[in-house]
Amino acid sequence: MRVVVTGGSGQLARAIRETWTGHEVLCPPEAELDLSSREAIRRVLHEVNPGVVINAGAFTQVDRCEAEEAVATLINGTAVAWLAETCDDLQAKLVQISTDYVFDGQGTRPYRETDPVNPQSVYGRTKFLGEQAALSACNHLVARTSWLYDAWGKNFFLTMVNAARQGRALRVVADQRGTPTSCRALARQLQTAIDEDWRGLVHATCAGETTWHGFAAEIFRQTGIEASLSPCTTADYPLPAPRPAYSVMDGAHRGELGTDRMPTWEHALVEVVAHHRQESLGTERP
Ligand SMILES: NC(=O)c1ccc[n+]([C@@H]2O[C@H](COP(=O)([O-])OP(=O)(O)OC[C@H]3O[C@@H](n4cnc5c(N)ncnc54)[C@H](OP(=O)(O)O)[C@@H]3O)[C@@H](O)[C@H]2O)c1
Numbered sequence: 001m002r003v004v005v006t007g008g009s010g011q012l013a014r015a016i017r018e019t020w021t022g023h024e025v026l027c028p029p030e031a032e033l034d035l036s037s038r039e040a041i042r043r044v045l046h047e048v049n050p051g052v053v054i055n056a057g058a059f060t061q062v063d064r065c066e067a068e069e070a071v072a073t074l075i076n077g078t079a080v081a082w083l084a085e086t087c088d089d090l091q092a093k094l095v096q097i098s099t100d101y102v103f104d105g106q107g108t109r110p111y112r113e114t115d116p117v118n119p120q121s122v123y124g125r126t127k128f129l130g131e132q133a134a135l136s137a138c139n140h141l142v143a144r145t146s147w148l149y150d151a152w153g154k155n156f157f158l159t160m161v162n163a164a165r166q167g168r169a170l171r172v173v174a175d176q177r178g179t180p181t182s183c184r185a186l187a188r189q190l191q192t193a194i195d196e197d198w199r200g201l202v203h204a205t206c207a208g209e210t211t212w213h214g215f216a217a218e219i220f221r222q223t224g225i226e227a228s229l230s231p232c233t234t235a236d237y238p239l240p241a242p243r244p245a246y247s248v249m250d251g252a253h254r255g256e257l258g259t260d261r262m263p264t265w266e267h268a269l270v271e272v273v274a275h276h277r278q279e280s281l282g283t284e285r286p
Contacts, residue, residue: 001194002026004050006033006083007057011153012097015183016054020191026050030057035079036071045086052194053087054095055080055134062101062123066240069122077129084137093141095190096134099127100146100178100205105244110209112250113144113201121241135201141193143186143204146247147215150183151275160216161276164227174213174231178247179205182268184275189254189261196258203249206265218266222273 001023005013008027017027026048033044035057045053058076059065065072080096087094101124102117119125134140149155157180163170181204189204210218213231220227234243254260262268 001051002048003052003054003194004028004033004045004048005054005056006035007055008032010056010060011150011155012056012148012183012186014152015150015187016056016190019184019187023191023194033057035075038082041079041082042086045083045090045092049090050092052093052095053083054097054190055083055130056097058097058127058130059123062121063240065123065126066121069126072122072126073129076123076126077133080130080133081136084133084140087137087139091139093139093194094134094137095194096130096140096142098131098142098144099124100144100244100247100249102128102131102144103244103247105176105246107246107248110248110250111203113203113253120244123241131201139199141198142201143190143193144201144249145181145186146178146205146249147180148183148186149180149272151272151279153183156180156212156215157219157272157276160219160227161223161225164220164225169228169230170216171230171232171236172213172216173234173237174211175233176243176245176247177209177211178244179207179209179249180215180265180269181205181262182272184271185261185263185268192259192261193257198257200257202253202257203251204254204262205249205251206262206268207251208264208266209248210265215265218269219273222269223276
């Protein structure tokens with residue numbers, strides 16, 4: 001099957017390109033497929049004629065979204081409607097990647113797909129618009145995920161590793177609970193979802209839960225990097241966009257749709273740490 005992944009220079013797109021087997025995976029970057037242009041979406045997708053479009057492109061800088069709501073709405077919401085109409089023309093499946101930020105974070109047990117959403121930020125609201133637009137496509141899958149990271153890209157894992165290596169003292173929030181999800185683990189689950197023709201809305205995070213502080217501690221334990229790490233609260237570091245205090249998602253529906261391949265978050269981290277070591281060796285070689 002020919003698969004187009006939007007946002008081709010992002011971390012999830014790269015993980016899909018590197019892990020998928022048996023499919024022709026094309027990952028056009030923004031310069032080749034600009035989601036803010038309906039004309040570009042229609043032209044590129046009609047030229048390529050994919051069987052599946054995975055929308056991994058998004059305005060992901062959650063704090064910038066607060067100040068740039070029109071752009072966030074265009075890229076995270078309106079563009080998905082254009083993808084949906086074009087996928088329908090081509091009889092292609094649309095896979096929309098969504099987020100835990102659609103929830104308000106006041107939950108006390110893992111969120112199910114049937115739970116009401118209540119986004120608190122511009123990013124969350126515009127990603128919810130994207131979900132609604134994707135649900136209008138004849139053949140769609142909306143996969144909500146959280147706390148994405150990998151051995152490259154812009155993410156919490158690399159921020160922690162790089163800051164600790166520079167000898168910086170790290171204070172990390174210990175009052176937000178969620179689930180770190182490696183892009184590679186999600187990418188493999190997405191391939192299974194395509195191969196098994198999953199449809200509808202599904203939560204797709206790694207298993208288990210922790211806080212950002214707990215995640216940082218496990219990163220340093222697994223990498224063996226010595227770090228000066230201490231906990232702080234969300235209130236200690238006010239940011240423009242509110243974060244959900246609790247955003248753990250229930251994964252039971254995956255098992256109802258087919259093969260649940262998501263590992264525990266600690267297990268997924270082992271693979272990313274190994275990749276990070278390889279990448280570091282590559283850059284350190286003379
Ligand atoms: N990161 C997380 O923790 C997280 C959590 C839950 C859900 N998600 C969702 O998961 C998906 C993948 O996220 P990610 O972590 O891989 O994000 P990422 O690394 O920031 O990748 C997103 C990509 O979208 C691109 N993009 C921005 N504007 C675009 C436009 N107008 N046209 C085409 N591409 C555009 C970005 O390009 P530039 O780099 O040039 O800006 C970037 O390469 C997104 O839908 C995101 O909302 C992410």
